[in-house]
Amino acid sequence: MTSFNDFGLHADINRALAAKDYTQPTPIQTQAIPPLMKGRDLCGIAQTGTGKTAGFSLPSIHHLLTYPHRPTPRGCRMLVLAPTRELAAQIAQSCRDYGRFTKLSVSTVFGGVPINKQIRDLSQGVDILVATPGRLLDLIDQRALRLDDVEIFVLDEADQMMDMGFIHSLRRVAKLLPSRRQNLFFSATMPKEIAGLADQFLNDPVTVSVAPQATTAEKVRQFATFVEQKEKQALLHHVIKTSDIDRALIFTRTKHGADRVVRHLKGAGIEAFAIHGNKSQAQRTAALQAFRSGQVRLLVATDIAARGIDVSGVSHVINFEIPNVPEQYVHRIGRTARAGAEGIAISFIAPDERPYIRDIERVTRTRAEPMPLPEGFNELVRNLPKPVQPPRDTGSRGRDPNRQRQDARRQPSGGQPRGDRGPRRDAPAGEGAEGQRKRRFRPRNKSVGAHKGAVKRVG
Template identity: 90%
Template sequence: MTTFNDFGLHADINRALAAKDYTVPTPIQVQAIPPLMKGRDLCGIAQTGTGKTAGFSLPSIHHLLTYPHRPTPRGCRMLVLAPTRELAAQIAQSCRDYGRFTKLSVTTVFGGVPINKQIRDLSGGVDILVATPGRLLDLIDQRALRLDDVEIFVLDEADQMMDMGFIHSLRRIAKLLPSRRQNLFFSATMPKEIAHLAEQFLEDPVTVSVTPAATTVEKISQYATFVEQKEKQALLHAIVASEDIDRALIFTRTKHGADRVVRHLAGAGIKAMAIHGNKSQSQRTHALQAFRSGDIKLLVATDIAARGIDVSGVSHVINFEIPNVPEQYVHRIGRTARAGAEGKAISFIAPDERPYMRDIERVTRSKSEPMPLPENFNELVRNLPKPVAPPRDTGSQGRDPNRQRQDAHRHRGGGNGKPQGERGPRREGTAGEGAEGQRKRRFRPRNKSVGAHKGAVKRVG
């Protein structure tokens, strides 16, 4: 097959593809779309940026149009799970683009934003629902969503979803799905232990792999510079000043590290923003929009962004810190050289990170070209501008509304902020007291003669 027209997709889908000037499918799409149109389960493995989203959304939309009916109230016909908010939003937008000439409804739900609007959006039912697991279960617990009418279940970035603590949520979600459904798993990497877990969710699947697992994109030029950890910031300033950067993603291992890099860049008069899990959804959306529009050329991110950012024109990926999982390196540098473009990946390697880089080279079967330090590097280190001061703590302003509610719950005596069903029984009295001691403490009469003006004898209960 050489064009999308050869697949026999619905005419409205072909119109949408023509409007986006998509004519030639990618290898993963060539291999995945035909069996999916036949209703087969599928496990698709392809490196990031090769068109996996279209690989599962085009045949799924074709199915929804071929067998049309209204979704049930609070239900959905197609459920797509993604590990991050950014990736969920990206998938939903792609589904809207491919279904632009249809009447299919597409809704996205994820945490970090008020849940009430999402409840309203789901009340009449939707055709395609893209969600993160946590918010999906919140909506199910509030009886705002039911999954018994799902016809197609899609798990994107399956390795991360099951390898990063989502497995228990996935098992709970799977129990709520109907037994007769089509299952689609897509991922850039599929280690053996994760593939074994995938077998629990797939029935007689077709396996499609267009590249060896954990290989890197051929059009990415990879470089490595050996530098002390404390000197990395000066090296970053030198790289930003010397490289012809259209857009650059800078990766750190920690959230605080990302903020620290941004403050150092700001101290040198270099504009950048950070995106990570401690940012509110509005802050993350604002940073991505500024990066896409070109208002900022540098976006500093943790690995959460390696799976959720699809921005054209990323010319550089800079590994400020080396990931300790080789597969994460693949996802990081896959943010550049997308859609046939070329890209550059530069890694800053501290002495304690050399084992990480050796593991990466072994898994990816590639070796980065050494990049020497700048000639005047010692002077750059000595003259490194001081970072701007971190912003003052303004309380709950700009914070994730879910986190605000959890904090308020703790202040009201809600313990560790767990959902009501997970919280242990409330304890009365002090450690070491039995039931009798608790009763005595709980019903101790107030002594009005000693310290009563300030409630010196505390009431418990």
């Protein structure tokens, strides 16, 4: 197939593809679309950036248009499961783009945002629902969603689903789906555990693969520098200031590590945003939009949050910390050199990370080019600017919302905690909480014998 017109897709889909100037399908699309249009189940092994979202959404939309009917209330005709909010939002937007000239409805549900609006959106039913597993099951438990009318089920980034511990949620979802449906299963890697998961969902599938397992993107030049952990920040500043960076993704292993890198960069006058699981959905969306628009050219991310970051023009991927899972390295550097472009991946390797890089080299069968430390590096370390201070905790930010609600219930009607209520208005000057307690138990009638057990006042 040399053109999307050769697939026999619905006219409204071809019209949308023409509007986006999509003419030539990618290899995964060429292999996946024909069997999917025949109703076959599919197991796809493909890295990010290969066009697999269009590979499964185009024939699925074609099916929904070929057999039109209204979705049932609280139901959906097509269900797509994704591991992260960003990836779910990206898939939903692609479906909207490809169905822009149709009347198909597309909804997205994931955590981090109020559930009530999602319940209202699902009340009349939707054609295409893109969800993360946790929020999907929340809606099912609240009887706001049912899956017995699903015609097409898509599981995307299955390997990441396993890494994030969603295996039990996926098994529960499988039991709720109708037995007669079309199943699409996509994963960048296919170890035995993922193959076993695929067997639970697929029925006589067609298997397509556009790259060997755990291979790195072809047009990514990989470099590695051995450096002490405490000196990595100085090396990062040097790389950013001396490299021709259009946009760069900087990866850390932890959320706090990502925030720490951003504070150091801002201390040096370098603008950057962080994106990870501790950020609110609004913060994550704002950071991603700023990065996509070019307002900020550096985005510091953890592996989980980075799934679904599909941004064109990422020229560099910098592994500030090496992942301890080789497949994560493949996903990371796959964020650059997309759509035929070239990219650069630079890894900072501390002494305790050498075993990780050896595992990566063994699995990917590649070796990064050594990049020595710059001249005068010790001077750069000594002159490293101090990081900006983290925002001060206001008391409620970052606390458990359930604990906050409990605290609120313990407060008096005035809204001030009991331990913080100051002296009563009628308390003598200088009398604190202890004095109030003593005063509270004094008899109002000061005469002797005013009540049983009264103490005679002297003087």
